[in-house]
Amino acid sequence: MPELQLLWGCEPARQFETDWLHWLLANQPVHDSEPCWLGEPLAALGSRRRILVESGLLRLERHPDPARLAGQRDARARRLEALDALGPFALVHLSDEEGFDGDELYPMLPGGTPIWRNFGHSRFAGLEPCPVVFPIGPRGLFLQPGPWSPASRRPLPWAFMGTLWGSGSRRLATALFLRALPQGFFHGASGFASGLPLHHYKQVLAQSVFALCPEGDRHLDTFRLYESLQMGCIPLVVDVDHQAQALLGDRWPLPPLASWGEALAFAVTTLQSPDALNALQDQTQRWWQQRCQLLSTALSTV
Numbered sequence: 001m002p003e004l005q006l007l008w009g010c011e012p013a014r015q016f017e018t019d020w021l022h023w024l025l026a027n028q029p030v031h032d033s034e035p036c037w038l039g040e041p042l043a044a045l046g047s048r049r050r051i052l053v054e055s056g057l058l059r060l061e062r063h064p065d066p067a068r069l070a071g072q073r074d075a076r077a078r079r080l081e082a083l084d085a086l087g088p089f090a091l092v093h094l095s096d097e098e099g100f101d102g103d104e105l106y107p108m109l110p111g112g113t114p115i116w117r118n119f120g121h122s123r124f125a126g127l128e129p130c131p132v133v134f135p136i137g138p139r140g141l142f143l144q145p146g147p148w149s150p151a152s153r154r155p156l157p158w159a160f161m162g163t164l165w166g167s168g169s170r171r172l173a174t175a176l177f178l179r180a181l182p183q184g185f186f187h188g189a190s191g192f193a194s195g196l197p198l199h200h201y202k203q204v205l206a207q208s209v210f211a212l213c214p215e216g217d218r219h220l221d222t223f224r225l226y227e228s229l230q231m232g233c234i235p236l237v238v239d240v241d242h243q244a245q246a247l248l249g250d251r252w253p254l255p256p257l258a259s260w261g262e263a264l265a266f267a268v269t270t271l272q273s274p275d276a277l278n279a280l281q282d283q284t285q286r287w288w289q290q291r292c293q294l295l296s297t298a299l300s301t302v
Helices: 018-024 066-084 100-108 170-180 198-206 223-230 243-248 260-271 274-300
Strands: 004-008 030-032 049-055 090-094 115-117 156-163 185-189 208-212 234-236
Touching: 018 274, 049 066, 049 100, 066 100, 090 100, 156 170, 156 198, 156 260, 170 185, 170 208, 170 260, 198 208, 198 223, 208 223, 208 260, 223 234, 223 274, 234 260, 234 274, 260 274
Parallel strands: 004 030, 004 049, 049 090, 090 115, 156 185, 156 208, 208 234
Antiparallel strands: none
């Protein structure tokens, strides 16, 4: 199979998903272009399979500068024109949660371009071909081997570390668990800059049985969910507007949880049986490993 060429239409070092993307393609011969590729390496591409990586990071700013958005649009137009001249390619879109970047980017693509994007949105379901939604995955530190222990031997029954947004259910979830299981680990922050150091965050997850994984500021798909899975935690995910079903699929090994009250009751009951804890941890890990393998295979052959 020809070598895979990742053409970076963004700065890889600024994208949290860069390590995850490389990890999924680890079994493929992959060549990376220079950041913000503008067509210079055309002669060297040859018969390589081409994937263009674009970012919606600018759209995550609360009030993005119109001049910067216009500059991004013009640079993309030049990249797409140069790449289209070579023939078919695929797009990996590290999108914004609201999908605003896709509204602008997707009409610019040549017809039939396969799209892989994170953060699913129903309004893109009518596109042809329909975008494939892939998880934002864990950050780079969590893709490295780390400490591991069976769930029944972990000292912390649960953990939550993160920003306590005014929206969403994070305050309710943590309040319920703190009241019923105060021996868990809680670190609430007012913003990203006031969180725990990443290595400490990883150590806490490695000692925790359950990880509370409520929705983020705008979406249920969070780094916390996949980083918990990488560290062997059992993530507790409460369905929000039927997002969990779409995100995790039918084979998710935990029962559907409609509220954080149900999640607490499930955790309290399961914690009473070490064998049940370890079995659920094993089931969750098998699910995650199979999910990663399927993603890796599908992305490698897109």
